[in-house]
Amino acid sequence: MRATLLAQGFSAADIDGMLGAPRQAVNTIRTAVADATAAMRRELPASLKTWGPYLQVLVDGLPDLCPCPCTTCSTGACPCAAGQHADTCTVPDDHRDLACSDRYRGAADLDVTAVTRQTIAEGAWWLQRRGLKRTVARNAARLATGRQLLHADGRGAHEQFIQACRWMFTWLVDENRTSANPALKVKLLPRQEAAARSLSTEEFMEVYDVAVSTGQDAILDGLILRHLVIQGVRRGALLGLTCGGLEVESRQIGYWDQKKKTWRKRPTTSTHMADLLGHAVARGPRVAAPAGATEVERRHGIPNLTDADPVFYGRPEDTFDAEGNFVSRTVHPITRKRIERLFTRVRRHLPWTERVELRPHDIRHTSARIIYRAADQQMAKLHLAHDGGSTTDHYLKERLDELAKLKEQLFEPGAGPDEAAR
Incomplete structure (x- = not known):
């Protein structure tokens, strides 16, 4: 109608007066x-x-x-070109x-x-x-x-x-x-079969050996893989772990579950807890020692960790004064890219891991399989935080102490690969 009236010579103002102002596109x-x-x-x-x-x-x-x-x-x-395909284009x-x-x-x-x-x-x-x-x-x-x-x-x-x-x-x-x-x-397409798989004890040890022998930071690479297999966490939980989540006395680690949007705690071994804490102290934030500090403190600085600081770090960059005393530190918390580079390097050195497209979630599968074989399905569900589906499952949370004992048996130094594979 508006176009017809314009063609007949009516002005836009006259048309707006007759038809009303054009409707604004507010719901596009x-x-x-x-x-x-x-x-x-x-x-x-x-x-x-x-x-x-x-x-x-x-x-x-x-x-x-x-x-x-x-x-x-x-x-x-x-x-x-428009209307025709090039010779090199295969439709x-x-x-x-x-x-x-x-x-x-x-x-x-x-x-x-x-x-x-x-x-x-x-x-x-x-x-x-x-x-x-x-x-x-x-x-x-x-x-x-x-x-x-x-x-x-x-x-x-x-x-x-x-x-x-x-x-x-x-x-x-x-x-x-x-x-x-x-x-x-709109129908969703069928999903591809999940590529994640658990590794045998021998396969995991081969991955671990390659990870700590081919990179430039064997301490960090080894700690990442040990944490993934002992705790069975997703990559996001590892990256989100903070010093406040390390409960040293109870040997429990608190995580923010990104899927359930809830906090959860899971036990770990005494050695692993000490490794995590030592890593955070050694590579985390530090400040210069105050006046009257010991020579060791002046040389190395004083740890300045808070509950909100992450646990996993790359190598820090320290600055010193002319006398060799610590002045300041720049820390490098690890990121998603750091873990991706670790697994990319493993796949580059181990052809069979390239064929199976090894990824961090495979270590979670491996951890679940170790717990399942050593105990039962309910313990594996508790380990993976898959146990919250029923009222009965909540009562079974009391088995966290049993899970702690099981981890000590499986993952403490001296447990041996045979125990983990059973």
């Missing part, structure tokens, strides 16, 4: 993603890093992504009749009430294709060096996008901005 995907992202920052801050970028794809699209997952198009710029059979010049433009200006199952499915397909292209590019590099090829096909990105959209539209429904959740109608 663009505004919904911005508002949902802000809400996620408040309600699910841990999920924002994962889901936020996927929701933004609904707004921005993937304008630079060629849909063809052949090696040529995945490892460089797409060589195809797969499941290409949906898309041209290499097609792009995903997103749905930024679409009203949220007009979003359909197909809208979500389309975005999920393009994100899966992006993941597949990344795998093709990585496999091209691996093939050149004779490494094991990866089997990821992007279905993880497909699922994360759908899950992010499901959360967003649930939030929009709760905010009365739409009446339906179209993302619930």
Whole structure:
């Protein structure tokens, strides 16, 4: 109607007077993603890093992504011209009749009430294709060096996008901005079989020996692997461990469970507790000694650890004055990258670990298997914090003292690999 009146010579002001001002786009995907992202920052801050970028794809699209997952198009710029494929481009059979010049433009200006199952499915397909292209590019590099090829096909990105959209539209429904959740109608793809596996005692010892003999910080590498196998924690729990969680007298370690959002305590061995505490004291924060301190304190400084300080550190950088006395220290708490580099190095030196794609979670599986074989399934569940499902399970928490004794038998020096394997 507005276009017709403009064509007939009416001014925009006259048309606004007759029809009212044009409706502002306040309920589009663009505004919904911005508002949902802000809400996620408040309600699910841990999920924002994962889901936020996927929701933004609904707004921005993937304008630079060629849909063809052949090696040529995945490892460089797409060589195809509009309407035809280059000789080096090999189009797969499941290409949906898309041209290499097609792009995903997103749905930024679409009203949220007009979003359909197909809208979500389309975005999920393009994100899966992006993941597949990344795998093709990585496999091209691996093939050149004779490494094991990866089997990821992007279905993880497909699922994360759908899950992010499901959360967003649930939030929009709760905010009365739409009446339906179209993302619930999009089916998730079957997951790949879990690649994590437990290691035998001999395999773990081989991994440990390579880790402590091929790197530049054998003390840290060995402590990381011992902690993973004795405590059976996830990588995040290891990185989040603080000095306040080390209860020396009771030989218990307190963790923040990122999945359950709760604190939990698990026993460890006396030697392992001493190793953790000694590592934190030796590499953690230090300050210069005050006046009147002993010569040893002036030379090495005084530990300045707080309950909030992490336990695991790389080598610190100390500064000294002209007389050789300690002045200050720069500490280097380990990060996710530090653990990834450790396992990457192990896979580079041990071909069989490359074939099984060894990762930190495999050590958690190994730890669970050791406890299960030495005791029973209930003890393994307690060890892994999988024991909170029923009222009866809570009464079984009294077995923490039994778990402590079991760990002393299995992991204290002198226990031997035969006991751990039983």
